[in-house]
Amino acid sequence: MKSQLILACGALAREIQALIDLNGWDHLHLHCLPAKLHLYPDKITQEVEKAVLKFRADFDTIFVAYADCGTGGGLQAKCAELGVEMIPGPHCYSFYEGNDRFAETSVDEITAFYLTDFLVNQFDAFVWKPMGLDRHPELRDTYFGNYTKLVYQAQTNNPDLDAKAIVIAAKMGLPLERRFTGYGDLEVALAAVHPT
Known part of the structure; x- marks a missing residue:
């Protein structure tokens, strides 16, 4: 079975792990960046890029579990450039609500x-x-x-x-x-x- 990395915001760690456990998504592996990046949203895009480049060779695909999170579209543009998908929406309040x-x-x-x-x-x-x-x-x-x-x-x-x-x-x-x-x-x- 191929493996996928969920590269996530640390603020989502418990919720994502709960979903992995609940649904038996054994093909998903979780790696979280520090939640404190939200205090400095201008750093989120560069930290996600570093992590994608670091882990790319180890996984078949990487999914970025961040919404825009104050990056002004920068994260979405970088994910497109890197060829990875991310959660749609402006922030977690939006995707939690739907x-x-x-x-x-x-x-x-x-x-x-x-x-x-x-x-x-x-x-x-x-x-x-x-x-x-x-x-x-x-x-x-x-x-x-x-x-x-x-x-x-x-x-x-x-x-x-x-x-x-x-x-x-x-x-x-x-x-x-x-x-x-x-x-x-x-x-x-x-x-x-x-x-x-």
């Missing part, structure tokens, strides 16, 4: 702040501390004052994450809307990566 559905609803949610299971677990490390709110909590309303709600897109039904999301919403001063999305178009994209 890209078509997100495109329809996001116009009405321009003032929503989104969280995934990963971000609920890593909120302080990926949002609060990088914004300096651990040192300057008085800046909270400056950063989040134009948001009208916090949308937690739950990939799993986990009471611990639900409780954390409630705490985060209070910390941000926003009402919480929990939306179970499951894996959305992430599962669809990975299911299409067949052994060759």
Whole structure:
């Protein structure tokens, strides 16, 4: 059986591994780049390119499990140049919701702040501390004052994450809307990566 590499954002590691295990996709191998690249989206494209070039000889195909993720189309152009496919969509919030559905609803949610299971677990490390709110909590309303709600897109039904999301919403001063999305178009994209 031929093998495929899923080159993924570290923020998707648990979800992708869960899908591999759940579906018995033994032909898929997972390698993740650090999730912290999202703090510097201008570095995502070059890091993906380095990894594709590094692993290309070891796998029959490589699938890039990133959406655009703030690269301004740069990642898609680089993937096309390298001859590898990637997840369609602007970001993980879109593909978790389902890209078509997100495109329809996001116009009405321009003032929503989104969280995934990963971000609920890593909120302080990926949002609060990088914004300096651990040192300057008085800046909270400056950063989040134009948001009208916090949308937690739950990939799993986990009471611990639900409780954390409630705490985060209070910390941000926003009402919480929990939306179970499951894996959305992430599962669809990975299911299409067949052994060759």
